Amino acid sequence: MNTVSAVLGDITTQQVDAVVNAANRRMRGGGGVDGAIHRAGGPDVLADCIARFPRGLDTGDAGWTTGGDLPAQWVIHTVGPNYAAGERDPSLLVSCYRRALQVADDLGAGQVAFPLISAGIYSWPLVDAIAVAVDTLRSTESAVRDIRIVVRERPILELVHDRLGSAPAV
Template sequence: MTPTITLVRGDITRQSADAIVNAANSSLLGGGGVDGAIHRRGGPEILAACRDLRASRYGKGLPTGRAAATTAGRLDARWVIHTVGPVYQGPGSDASLLASCYRESLRVADELGARTVAFPAVSAGAYGWPMDDAARIAVETVRATETAVEEVRFVLFDERAFTAFAAYVDASR
């Protein structure tokens, strides 16, 4: 099934969804941008669950392109799905790793039974991926991924990101 894609301009930590995707760093221990906001608003339960993941399955950190779930703490969600996007290194950067973030997050959402998933623009902030290309990869990957998720909501922080994602959502209808 192909999920319905909706776009929201706003703060992902204010969303109500089964799962909220965190554009995490590999340490899983919080950081800046979306990652820091999710950890701050979600509370210490998320950090504790991330520490458990590090102690068990991801001792060296979560690899780029992979995803893992924790509690959502105080967020209006059941789970946070953490995914590590690639850092943009210029032309020739590995777009397959960015696409993998979306595929792997949807795979984890399916394992959890999540039906609504809120995504940020993974790698398009501090990791420097050009917004138009990040939007194209995100929308194309979600459309091409077989999933039981019913709604994928891209929650975009500013007008530039919203406009970029809207162009690809509209073009692929």
């Protein structure tokens, strides 16, 4: 079982080897976490997306780019299912976390920060999104030693900590 923690903060400022981006299929930036990572990472992230993923990525898949101006060396992009658009197969969401960890292992990343994939503008129900994140990250075999779920709001942090079975850190 992997060590998974939850932190309150901004994923773009995490001091980790890689941050996970909840990307869209086009891999050209967007809103929410995707937009924040592209803005903070600068033009090198987008240039690398265009070069590495000229046709984008499929839902549930993952790939990496430079971290650009982020503190993280790499961005691991994964395309979450859009619940609001009818993509409601939970195996797609599970695949996002598993594939991101596989990419992290390929890169040799020891510390990876995750958002709650699909829980924002893609409208995956929050409690279910948290359960999938925690359960998948804990059960997927990986060499990553520090797996963090980064959230921006204390009530969400408390829900993640409830699922993790730990008390919230300040």
